[in-house]
Amino acid sequence: MLVVKIGGGTGIDYDLIADDVSRLVRAGNKIVVVHGGSALTNEVSEKLGHPPEFLTSVSGYTSRRTDKRTLEIFEMVYCGQVNKGVVERFQQRGVNAVGLSGIDGRLWEGPRKSVIKVIRNGRKMVVRDDFTGKVEKVNTGLLVSLLEQGYLPVLTPPAISYEGEAINVDGDRAAAMTAAALSAETLVILSNVPGLLEKFPDESSLIRKIPADEIEQFMDVAKDRMKKKVMGAMEALADGVGKVIFADGRVENPLTRALEGEGTVIGG
Amino acid sequence: MLVVKIGGGTGIDYDLIADDVSRLVRAGNKIVVVHGGSALTNEVSEKLGHPPEFLTSVSGYTSRRTDKRTLEIFEMVYCGQVNKGVVERFQQRGVNAVGLSGIDGRLWEGPRKSVIKVIRNGRKMVVRDDFTGKVEKVNTGLLVSLLEQGYLPVLTPPAISYEGEAINVDGDRAAAMTAAALSAETLVILSNVPGLLEKFPDESSLIRKIPADEIEQFMDVAKDRMKKKVMGAMEALADGVGKVIFADGRVENPLTRALEGEGTVIGG
Known part of the structure; x- marks a missing residue:
């Protein structure tokens, strides 16, 4: 079992990824795809007159004010435009994809965090009524049923709170939870960088290999959105996923290359 | 088995419908929900600077230029905002809904009609490169599997062409095809009118009962969007659905009232 997270950043080539994933599915691999849609959500939010706002938590993580x-708008972009665009790409390649969000079938369930402590202009503040949270439970029954029937699950945030509200969750960490719940051998996280960079954004400073027990030390190396990927990797490895690979989603055969060892290989 | 189509027009009360459908699901009824999103798509299209355009075919049907x-934009609204909004409503009522479009799992498959003959300003014209079509095949295997696992399927256009392209299809006729494919006893079509009106828009002119073999005569009575509902009803009844009910989606217990005989009951 292989879980592939496709980032939502600019430059990600969905067609090349769909080509490669389709080839691997046809070769008999069981794959679950997870995708984001962050950059496009920013764009659509602007156009719809509700510009995006980002919060920095007291522990230094950045998240979208939701x-x-x-x-x-998030659901329009993630579940509508991006998810159906990805599913259509697979259908055109003869792969019978099924797109689902985390609220469908309570696929990704967890606590809502409606109150967030943030740093704004150097001051600590509290933001209320936010619809964010994290995934604690994965409905593997639904995923396994779809895989057994020959479908390719294509998953996207939001997730669902224990109270039944849609909540914005980090896609990388949701993918990590999914890989862990399915006991996947490998989690590949494709984004618009070649992997974890020692000196971001210098792509020649790619870190090639990190032993599973040393990943925590790399939290400081990771910048911005890469932080959550590293955190997802830690969670996945701790929960029994064989290895996590951060790889480049802008190139041909991105998944095959990642599985051959390109990018940053963590654990394994 | 019961298929419920929820219209996408203004005035439809999704909360009241979700209350009623949830009650019936908990009482043990097997239900499939189909919904639209037309009014909201017009609104979002305007806001995104791509105003809606409607075509009138030479045979007198109106459809969205797609x-x-x-x-x-259609996918953003139908599959994103509306579908996830409906699924969330069910989740909050303790019903484990799964939202899918017709492209997911090739749920609704059929031919694309890329060339449409239309009447514009009184003249016959040809519109090319349109992404519309109709549903000919329903993936009942996926629906039955979900129902057997206790999920409530919540379906929405687009459908998928035989060539794997997303295509805009009429939701009423897709619901009719779904009811027929599942051999449903009843198809209920909820919209923002009380049923088929003899003198549209006079709501007191509601037609209460139409024998199955007389429905064709009512094609002329039906105005605008109601035409496709009548056509869907004809197709559903011809394909073995027990009865079709056009009912009001703006009231409390809309489905229960429809099943008790309010609205326009066709066949049965």
Whole structure:
């Protein structure tokens, strides 16, 4: 079992990824795809007159301010435009994809964190009524049923809170939880960089290999969105995933190359 | 088995419908929900600077001009905002809904009609590169599998062409095809009118009962979007659905009332 996370950043080539994933599915690999849609959500939010806002938590993580209207736009982009665009790409390649969000079938369930402590202009503040949270439970029954029927699951945030509300969750960490729940051998996280960079954004400073027990030390090396990928990798490895690979989603055969060892290989 | 189509027009009360459908699901009824999103798509299209355009075919049917960009916006609204909003409503009521479009799992498959003959300003014209079509095949295997696992399927256009392209299809007729494929006893079509009106828009002119073999005569009574509902009803009844009910989606217990005989009952 292989879980592939496709980032939502600019430059990601969905067609090349779909080519490669389709080839691997046809070769008999069981794959679950997870994708984001962050860059496009920013764009659509601007156009719809509800510009994106990002919060920095007191522990240094960046997340999207998700009020009710943002959540709607988020769902339009992630579950509508991007998810159906990805599913259509697979269908055109003869792979019978099924797109689902984390709220469908309570696929990704977890606590909502409606109150967030943030740093704004150097001051600690509290933001309320946010629709964010994290994935604690994965409905593997639904995923396994789809895989057994020959479908390719294509998953995307939001997730669902224990109270039944849609919540914005980090896609990388949701992919990590999914890989762990399915006891996947490998989690590949494709983004618009070649992997974890020692000196971001210098792509020649790619870190090639990290032993599973040393990953925590690399939290400081990771910048911005890469932080959550590293955190996802730690969670996945701790929960029994064989290895996690951060690789480049802008190139031909991105998944095959990642599985052959390109990018940053963690554990394994 | 019961198939419920929820219209996408203004005035439809999704909360009241979700209350009622949830009650019936908990009472043990096997239900499949199909919904639209037309009014909201018009609104979002305007806001995104790609205003909606409607075509009138030479045979008198109205349909949305669906170029590639319209299809994207259509997916944002139907598969994103509306579908996930409906699924979330069910989840909050303790019903484990799964939202899918017709492209997921090739749920609704059929021919694309890229060339449409239309009447524009009184003249016959040809519109090319349209992404519309109709549903000919329903993937009942996926639906039955979900129902057997206790999920409530919540379906929405687009469908998928035989060539793997997303295509805009009429939701009423897709619901009719779904009811027929599942051999449903009843198809209920909820919209923002009380049923088929003898003198549209006079709601007191509601037609209460139509024998199955007389429905064709009512094609002329039906105006605008109601035409496709009547056509869907004809197709459903011809394909073995027990009865079709056109009912009001703006009231409390809309489905229960429809099943008790309110609205326009066709066949049965």
